[in-house]
Amino acid sequence: MATWGFGLRAKSLLALVLAGLLALAPAGLIGWQVLEGVRHHFGEAYARNFTLLKRQSILAPVSRDLALALRLADSEVTRQWLLDEQNLEKKTLFFKEAEGYRRDFRSNSYFISSSNSRQYYFNDDHEESSDQPRYTLDQTKKSDTWFFSSIRQVEPYNINVNYDDHLKITQVWLNIIIRNGEQVLGLAGTGLNLSTFLKDFISTDEPGITPLIINRDGAIQAHRNPALIATNLAASSARLEQTLAGQLQPGPEREAAAVAMAAAQASPGQVSSFKATLDGREQLLALAYIPDLKWHVVTAIDLQAAQVLDQRWLNTAIAALVALIAILLLTFAYAVEQLVLKPLRKLQISASAMAQGDFDVSLPPPSRDELGDLSQAFGIMARQVRDNTAELESKVQARTQDLEAANRNMQRAHQQINDSIDYASLIQKAILPNQQLLQQLGAHHFVLWRPRDVVGGDFYVFRAEDDRYLVGVVDCAGHGVPGALMTMLARAALDHAMTQEGIAAPAAILTQTDATMRAMLQHCDLPRAIATNMDAGLAHVDRTRRLLRFAGAKIGLYWSDGEQVGEYKGGRRAIGDRRVGSYTDTEIELRPGITYYLATDGFLDQAGGDLGYGFGNTRFAQLLRSHARLPMAQQASALDQALAAYQGEYPQRDDITVLSFRFD
Structure with a gap:
C-alpha cells in the first residue's frame, strides 16, 4: 500500500467530519432535547x-347498572319473597318486577340467590325468563365460594370478575347484599360480559x-x-x-x-x-x-410510541432539518465527486469490462493512494477469475445433473406416499358400516363424516341383532395418518368388547374397550406428546321394548323434537385417559318424533364467524331445534350447509362426524 500523500480513506473521512462538525452534531443534540421535553x-x-x-x-354505564342493582336488592318485593320463598304469589310478583329490571340492565340479565334455600336464579335475553333456579349453591364447592364470601362481608356490595362454572360465562358481576335489618337474605345483581366490557372500555387502537x-x-x-385479570376476588386474593x-x-x-x-x-x-x-x-x-x-x-x-404531539409543527421542524441535511449532503457529494468518485469512475470502466467476461483489459494507471492499490488488485483478481471460471462451470454442470436426479427421486417418493394415503382412505371407508346402516335404518338416519385430511381419526359403528341395534361414534386422538391408525386399534378393541359384553350394555362395552386399549399400549414406549385416548358415544336401541340405553366417554347424546333440545351427558373421562374413567348407562324411552344425534367435537370446535370462535354448543342446539322435524336427508344437508357457511375461509380444525337417527 502507498504510504505517501493523502489516501482515499482520509479524504472521505475529512469531508464527512467537516460537514458533521458544522451542523449535524449540535443541531441533532438540541433538536433531540427540545423534542423530548415537548x-x-x-x-x-x-x-x-x-x-x-x-x-x-366507565363510570356512567357501570354506575347506572350498580344503581339499578341496588334498587332491585333493596326492593320490598324482593325482601318479602326471600322471607317466604314458598309463597307462589310473592314469587310471581318478584319475577314480574325483576323482568323490568332485566330489560333496563346493560346486559339484559340479572341474578338472585337465597341464603336460606341457596337456590340460584339467572335470566337473560338468550332464553325465555324462568322462575326456576339454575342450580343450588354448595358451600363445599370452590366454584360457589364467591357467594358465601360475599354474604359475610360488611360492605353492601362488591364488584367481582368471575367465571360461573354452571352458566359457562365470565362476567364482571355486581353482587349486592339483600338485607332485612341485620339479617342477610341473599345476593342480587347483574353482570357485564367480560369480552364486551373489554371491547367497549379497554380496547383501543391508539x-x-x-x-x-x-x-x-x-x-x-x-x-x-385476559390472563392478567384477577377473578373471584370475593373468595380469594389475586x-x-x-x-x-x-x-x-x-x-x-x-x-x-x-x-x-x-x-x-x-x-x-x-x-x-x-x-x-x-x-x-x-x-x-x-x-x-x-x-x-x-x-x-x-x-x-409509552411516550416513544404514543402519538401525543401535533404533527404539524413537528413536520415543519423536520422539513427544516431535512433541508439542512440536504445542503450538507450536496456539499459532501461535491467533495466526494471531486476527491473519490471521479477516480473511481475510471476504474469502473475496466471493472465493467471484466464483469462481461473480458479479463484482458487495460487498467487505469496506478496512483499513490488506495485507488492505485485497488487497480493492482483488480489485475490479480482478473487472472484468478479467468482460471477458476472454467473449473467452476464444469462443477456447476455436474451438480445440476445431481440435483435433477434427486428431484426426480423425490417426486417418485412423494407420489408413492400420496398413493399409500389414498389407499388407506379406501380401506378406512370400507370398514365404515354405511351399507348396514342403510339396510337397517334406511331413510331414518344420516351420517356426516368429514375427515380433516384424506384419512382421519373419527369413525362410527353399527351392529344389529334381531330388532336391536348398537350405534355409536368414536373420536380418536390425532388426525391424518396417525389418527387413522388409531381407528384401527380402536375398532378392534370395540369389536372385542361387543363380542365379550354383547350390544345391550354400552357402559360395559366402553369399560371393556378402555381395558383392551390399555392392554394393547401398556408395553409401548410412546413419547408423552403422543395422545392415545379417544372419545366415544354408544346407544343401544331396543325397538321391541321402545327403549334406548346410552353411555358415553366425553361424548353426549343430543335429542330434539323441533321445539326442545336436550343432551344426555357422557362420562367425563376419555377412553385411555391417564386416569381410568367410570361409565354408566342412561335408559331413555323412545318417543315418536324425537331425533337423536351423536357428534364428535370437531363440529362444535370448528372456527368460523367474524371472530374465529368455535361453533359452540349453543349454536349447535339452535341448529338441531330448527331442523329436527325435517326428513333425515334434508337435516344432513342443512347441518352441512350451516357448518360450511359458519366456517367460511377458516381451515377445518379437526375430523367431523355427526350420526343421527330416529324411530317412528
Whole structure:
C-alpha cells in the first residue's frame, strides 16, 4: 500500500467530519432535547385527559347498572319473597318486577340467590325468563365460594370478575347484599360480559396506550390480556402477577404506585401519575379513582410510541432539518465527486469490462493512494477469475445433473406416499358400516363424516341383532395418518368388547374397550406428546321394548323434537385417559318424533364467524331445534350447509362426524 500523500480513506473521512462538525452534531443534540421535553409535557397532559375520559366512559354505564342493582336488592318485593320463598304469589310478583329490571340492565340479565334455600336464579335475553333456579349453591364447592364470601362481608356490595362454572360465562358481576335489618337474605345483581366490557372500555387502537382497571388493593380487573385479570376476588386474593405491583419492578416503582393510588383515592376525580417500567418499556402511568365502583382507572402511555404531539409543527421542524441535511449532503457529494468518485469512475470502466467476461483489459494507471492499490488488485483478481471460471462451470454442470436426479427421486417418493394415503382412505371407508346402516335404518338416519385430511381419526359403528341395534361414534386422538391408525386399534378393541359384553350394555362395552386399549399400549414406549385416548358415544336401541340405553366417554347424546333440545351427558373421562374413567348407562324411552344425534367435537370446535370462535354448543342446539322435524336427508344437508357457511375461509380444525337417527 502507498504510504505517501493523502489516501482515499482520509479524504472521505475529512469531508464527512467537516460537514458533521458544522451542523449535524449540535443541531441533532438540541433538536433531540427540545423534542423530548415537548413530548414529555404533552404526554402528561394527554395521559390526564385520556384517563379522565376513560373514567367517565366507565363510570356512567357501570354506575347506572350498580344503581339499578341496588334498587332491585333493596326492593320490598324482593325482601318479602326471600322471607317466604314458598309463597307462589310473592314469587310471581318478584319475577314480574325483576323482568323490568332485566330489560333496563346493560346486559339484559340479572341474578338472585337465597341464603336460606341457596337456590340460584339467572335470566337473560338468550332464553325465555324462568322462575326456576339454575342450580343450588354448595358451600363445599370452590366454584360457589364467591357467594358465601360475599354474604359475610360488611360492605353492601362488591364488584367481582368471575367465571360461573354452571352458566359457562365470565362476567364482571355486581353482587349486592339483600338485607332485612341485620339479617342477610341473599345476593342480587347483574353482570357485564367480560369480552364486551373489554371491547367497549379497554380496547383501543391508539399505539402506545394501555388502559386497565385495578381495584383498591391493586388487583387487575380489566386488561387487554385476559390472563392478567384477577377473578373471584370475593373468595380469594389475586396472585402477584395479576396486580399492578406485580407488573412493576420491585422497590421504588411499586412504592410510587402505592403513593399514586393513595393520592387518587384521597382526591377522586383528580389524576395521579408516576413513571415506571411496564412490559419492558419506560411508561407514564396515570390513575383516577372511582369511589362508587372502588376501582382505579389506569392509563399506561409509552411516550416513544404514543402519538401525543401535533404533527404539524413537528413536520415543519423536520422539513427544516431535512433541508439542512440536504445542503450538507450536496456539499459532501461535491467533495466526494471531486476527491473519490471521479477516480473511481475510471476504474469502473475496466471493472465493467471484466464483469462481461473480458479479463484482458487495460487498467487505469496506478496512483499513490488506495485507488492505485485497488487497480493492482483488480489485475490479480482478473487472472484468478479467468482460471477458476472454467473449473467452476464444469462443477456447476455436474451438480445440476445431481440435483435433477434427486428431484426426480423425490417426486417418485412423494407420489408413492400420496398413493399409500389414498389407499388407506379406501380401506378406512370400507370398514365404515354405511351399507348396514342403510339396510337397517334406511331413510331414518344420516351420517356426516368429514375427515380433516384424506384419512382421519373419527369413525362410527353399527351392529344389529334381531330388532336391536348398537350405534355409536368414536373420536380418536390425532388426525391424518396417525389418527387413522388409531381407528384401527380402536375398532378392534370395540369389536372385542361387543363380542365379550354383547350390544345391550354400552357402559360395559366402553369399560371393556378402555381395558383392551390399555392392554394393547401398556408395553409401548410412546413419547408423552403422543395422545392415545379417544372419545366415544354408544346407544343401544331396543325397538321391541321402545327403549334406548346410552353411555358415553366425553361424548353426549343430543335429542330434539323441533321445539326442545336436550343432551344426555357422557362420562367425563376419555377412553385411555391417564386416569381410568367410570361409565354408566342412561335408559331413555323412545318417543315418536324425537331425533337423536351423536357428534364428535370437531363440529362444535370448528372456527368460523367474524371472530374465529368455535361453533359452540349453543349454536349447535339452535341448529338441531330448527331442523329436527325435517326428513333425515334434508337435516344432513342443512347441518352441512350451516357448518360450511359458519366456517367460511377458516381451515377445518379437526375430523367431523355427526350420526343421527330416529324411530317412528
